[in-house]
Amino acid sequence: MTSVEKVPQDKITIEGLTGDAAIAHALKQSDVDVLAAYPITPQTIIVEDFQKFAADGEVQTRVIPVESEHSAMSACIGASAVGARVATASASAGLALMWEILYCAASMRMPIVFTVANRALSAPINIHNDHSDGMGMRDSGFIQLYCQSSQEAYDTTIMAFKLAEDHGVLLPVMVGIDGFILSHNVERVEMLPDDAVQKFLGVRVPVQPLDPKNPITMGPLALTDYYFEFKEQQDEAIWNVPKIYKQVEAEFKKMTGRSYGMFEEYKTKDAEIIILAMSTMGGTAKAVADVLREKGEKVGVIRLKMFRPFPAKEIAKAVSGAKAVMIFEKAMSFGAVTSPLAMEVKSALYDLEKKPMVVDFVVGLGGRDVPPTTFVEGYEKTKKYVEKGKAPLYETLGVRK
Amino acid sequence: MALDFAKGITEFRWHGRGGQGVVTSNQMLGKAALAEGNYIQAFPEFGPERTGAPVRAFLRISKKPIQVYAQVYSPDIVVCIDPTLLDVVNPSEGLKEDGTLVLNTTMTPDEVRAKYGFKGGKVVTVNATSIAMEILGRPFYNMPTMAAAVKASGVVKIETVIEEVQERYPGKVGDLNKAAMERAVEEAKIG
Numbered sequence: 001m002t003s004v005e006k007v008p009q010d011k012i013t014i015e016g017l018t019g020d021a022a023i024a025h026a027l028k029q030s031d032v033d034v035l036a037a038y039p040i041t042p043q044t045i046i047v048e049d050f051q052k053f054a055a056d057g058e059v060q061t062r063v064i065p066v067e068s069e070h071s072a073m074s075a076c077i078g079a080s081a082v083g084a085r086v087a088t089a090s091a092s093a094g095l096a097l098m099w100e101i102l103y104c105a106a107s108m109r110m111p112i113v114f115t116v117a118n119r120a121l122s123a124p125i126n127i128h129n130d131h132s133d134g135m136g137m138r139d140s141g142f143i144q145l146y147c148q149s150s151q152e153a154y155d156t157t158i159m160a161f162k163l164a165e166d167h168g169v170l171l172p173v174m175v176g177i178d179g180f181i182l183s184h185n186v187e188r189v190e191m192l193p194d195d196a197v198q199k200f201l202g203v204r205v206p207v208q209p210l211d212p213k214n215p216i217t218m219g220p221l222a223l224t225d226y227y228f229e230f231k232e233q234q235d236e237a238i239w240n241v242p243k244i245y246k247q248v249e250a251e252f253k254k255m256t257g258r259s260y261g262m263f264e265e266y267k268t269k270d271a272e273i274i275i276l277a278m279s280t281m282g283g284t285a286k287a288v289a290d291v292l293r294e295k296g297e298k299v300g301v302i303r304l305k306m307f308r309p310f311p312a313k314e315i316a317k318a319v320s321g322a323k324a325v326m327i328f329e330k331a332m333s334f335g336a337v338t339s340p341l342a343m344e345v346k347s348a349l350y351d352l353e354k355k356p357m358v359v360d361f362v363v364g365l366g367g368r369d370v371p372p373t374t375f376v377e378g379y380e381k382t383k384k385y386v387e388k389g390k391a392p393l394y395e396t397l398g399v400r401k
Numbered sequence: 402m403a404l405d406f407a408k409g410i411t412e413f414r415w416h417g418r419g420g421q422g423v424v425t426s427n428q429m430l431g432k433a434a435l436a437e438g439n440y441i442q443a444f445p446e447f448g449p450e451r452t453g454a455p456v457r458a459f460l461r462i463s464k465k466p467i468q469v470y471a472q473v474y475s476p477d478i479v480v481c482i483d484p485t486l487l488d489v490v491n492p493s494e495g496l497k498e499d500g501t502l503v504l505n506t507t508m509t510p511d512e513v514r515a516k517y518g519f520k521g522g523k524v525v526t527v528n529a530t531s532i533a534m535e536i537l538g539r540p541f542y543n544m545p546t547m548a549a550a551v552k553a554s555g556v557v558k559i560e561t562v563i564e565e566v567q568e569r570y571p572g573k574v575g576d577l578n579k580a581a582m583e584r585a586v587e588e589a590k591i592g
Contacts, residue, residue, distance in 0.1 A: 016432040016441060042447075128447060148470075180447035181470050186428050188440050280470035287468040291404050367447065371471040372406040 004200050004255045013191040019182035022150040022189050023089070023115045023175070024049035026157035028059050029197040030113075033084035036064035036075035040094035041127045042179040043117035047089055069094040073101035073112075080110035081218055083206030085161060088112065091179060092119035095133045099140075105172045106141025107234060108219045111164030111204070112172040114142065115157060117183040118279070118330075120366045128367020129179040130330040131278070134307070135340040141234055143173040143241055144308040146278040150187040153177045155258055156305075158197055162248045165204045168240045178280045180367065192256065200255060238309050245306070262306040265318055267293060271300030273382055274319050274356070276345065277328040278304045281363075281370055285328065288375040299379065304341075312348035319349070324357040324391075326382045328375065330364045338394040359385055360394035374398050406469055411556045413460035414476040416492055417483045420452040422543035426482070427458035429569060430547055433562040434462040442467050455486060462556055476500060478554050482546040484530060493519040503550040505529040505542050510592025525553040527589040529581075536581040544578045545585035552586045559586055 017025065024046050027035065035054075037047045054063045062079075066072045072088050080086045090098060095116060105112050118134050120126040134144060145160065147153045153175065160173040177183055192200075210218065222230055242262060253259040266286050268274055275285040282303025292299045302318060302325075319325050329341040337343060342360035349355045359382045364370040374397055385391035413430070417423035424445045431443030439462050446457040459473040474495055480503045481492045493502055498521040504513060510524035527549040529542035544566060551559050563582055567575035 014435070016428070016435045016443070149466075178470070181444070184447060185442050185444040185470075186431050187442055187467075188435050283468040283470050287406050290408075291406055369472050371474060372404070372469060376404065 004196070004251055006257070007192055007196045007255055011193045011196070013193075015189055015191060016186045017150050017154070017189045018045060018184050018186050019147075019150045019153045019177040020045035020117060020184070021049055022154040023157050023177070024053070025191060026154045027087050027115070028053045029192065029194050030087075030158055030161050030201055031085065031198060032059070032061045032087045034062050034064065034076070034079035034086045035088065036066050036072045036079070036086075037088045037090065038066055038069050038072050038094060040069070040091050042119060042129075042183040043089045043091045043115065045183065046115055046117070069097040070101060073098040073105060076112045077101065077105050077108060077110050080105075080112050081108070081210045083204060083209035085165070085204045086110070086112045087115065089115040089117075091117045092121055092127075092133050095137065096121060099137070102137055102140040102142060104219060107230060109170040109234070109237065110172055111161070111170055113157065113160045113164060113175065114172055115175045116177070117179040118176050119179040126366040127179070129181050130365045130367065131176075132331050132365075134174065134176050135331040135333070137174065138308060138340065141171065141238065142308060143169075143171055143238065143306075144176065145173065145305055146176040146307060147182070147305070148280055148283045148303060150182065150185065150189050151258070152260060153182065154189055154191065155252065155256065156260070158201065159248050159252050161201050163241070163245055166244045166248070167205075167207060168244050169237060170207065171237055171241070176279065181280045190256075196255060200251065241309050242311060260305050262311040262314060263318070264303040264305065266301040266303065268300030268302060268318060268322075270298055272298040272323045273326055273379065273386070274300045274302055274322045274324070275326050275328065275375065275379070276302045276304060276319070276341070278307065278341070281328050281330070284370065284372055285375060288372045288379070291372070292376070292379065297379075307344075310344045310348070312344070315345060316348045316352055319356050320352055320354070322356045324359055324382050324386050326378055327358065327360045328363055328370070328378065329360070330362070332362055332365070342394060357386060357389075357391055359391045361397045362394060363397050368398055370398065403475075407461070407475075409465060410461050410463040410467060410469075411478070411554070412473045412476045413478045413480065413550075414473050414495075415458040415460070416479070416481040416486055416490055417456055417543065418452075418486065419454045419456050421482055422541065423456050423458045423482060426543040426547045427460050429565050430551065430557065430562060431460050431462070433565040434557045436561055436565065437557060439464060440466050442470075446472065455489060478503065478550060480546060480550045481505065482529070482543045487516075491517060493517040496522070498522065501525060501553050503527075503546065503553055505546040510590055514592075523553055523591055525549050525589050525591050527585050529585055532581050532584050532588065536584065537577050541578075545581045548582035548585040549589035552589055553591060
């Protein structure tokens with residue numbers, strides 16, 4: 001690890017940036033060699049802003065304006081294979097078109113940073129936020145980090161390169177922000193000086209790059225003989241993430257004073273009901289907890305940032321003292337036992353002797369606003385379920401029936 | 402009793418039509434608040450941008466980091482920059498009892514109160530359309546309406562907002578907007 005120092009306050013630039021713009025600035029400062037992307041709402045500003053940096057000569061990046069997202073991720077893999085630092089951005093249908101290649105990126109161990117402004121999937125066409133795209137790619141082998149604020153989006157994008165490129169990991173990372181809710185929301189962002197980011201990240205050191213002078217073949221064919229061994233190694237690699245992530249965050253904290261953890265715990269110590277949510281909903285949940293605490297309710301919040309790998313043991317420990325975990329999530333898994341986030345949490349709790357009840361609410365699909373009052377509605381229901389000792393496997397809130 | 406999820410936060414809601422600069426004014430006021438050391442959230446009511454369609458935008462200003470991510474339902478200040486919307490939407494909807502209603506209109510504050518039955522708080526009226534036509538020669542009335550809102554709300558100094566506008570529009574356009582904003586501050590009627 002390189003030695004980083006605390007960046008003095010007078011070297012920090014404070015700007016009002018949307019989530020998208022914050023990511024674009026982070027990509028610029030991360031000295032990306034290749035960015036291949038195809039525009040799609042609501043991530044468009046990321047690529048637009050970055051193209052402007054490239055056109056103005058502010059970055060040395062080769063920007064490849066490809067003809068589809070399938071090609072975007074393919075070009076990223078090619079560039080990453082020769083040892084370049086590589087990034088792309090997408091959302092929703094664009095992310096879905098990358099599907100086949102997402103698996104290749106992870107299996108070929110390409111440390112690509114993939115920023116996503118999470119958006120609903122068709123049909124009907126909807127440009128607004130939910131987590132269907134992110135949950136859809138959950139088994140692709142990407143690390144997944146979901147952010148609450150523009151500041152966190154900026155910080156996480158920078159850290160994502162260091163995490164991805166670490167030789168103990170070598171996996172692609174998805175950095176998710178809520179489409180429109182954060183991607184188009186101007187917030188206060190503290191930006192680091194370029195040299196601090198460059199010192200923090202260094203130059204990528206590839207393990208086994210493509211090189212015409214020393215030709216090798218990557219990811220061609222492995223049948224019954226070796227395929228399974230590749231998967232075994234990939235599985236091992238993703239479970240190295242928590243350890244390396246902690247190291248990366250510790251170093252980033254030395255430089256900035258900021259860190260986020262795999263998840264954030266808020267007023268959970270004596271909480272009887274813990275609200276568990278990701279991204280911007282995790283923020284709203286904290287504001288709700290503040291108000292309910294004033295009324296004497298013992299409520300806390302876990303804002304989950306790392307969905308892949310899922311910090312199962314840590315989550316189980318964090319909620320083990322509560323009566324119930326109330327999940328707010330923005331995706332459905334049609335025909336499944338429950339919804340994606342609740343499935344993870346329930347599995348994580350299975351081995352606990354004394355388990356909190358898990359109550360799952362699906363909210364905000366297609367960008368339906370999730371105001372604090374919806375959390376209060378969920379909270380009141382959860383209290384009733386705790387009294388009865390029984391809750392539905394999942395239910396929706398904020399929808400006309 | 403209604404729960405207050407926005408303690409210590411000043412919340413704005415803007416009304417206008419696509420293309421009139423609602424989103425831009427909202428962001429500029431937000432950035433001025435940021436320059437004065439505040440935390441902000443400035444975001445539009447999201448949707449495919451359509452010129453002429455009613456649009457809304459929201460702004461939160463706070464001394465502390467803002468955690469709530471949802472639309473603004475009980476604003477402290479409502480600003481409507483387009484006089485033709487006043488018969489289409491009720492700008493006082495959801496406005497706090499002690500809130501401030503800022504309209505680009507030829508109506509007087511009393512007439513506005515009578516029209517919407519808004520009894521509390523403050524009503525601020527400014528004929529931003531005529532100011533814009535006189536000074537800018539075109540109906541860019543978002544900046545003078547914003548100036549009236551800044552005067553009435555007092556959360557940000559008008560000088561900071563003007564600086565922000567001049568930074569974004571350097572040269573003549575910025576100077577003319579400055580003149581229009583100063584004129585709006587003078588002419589705005591509070592009642």
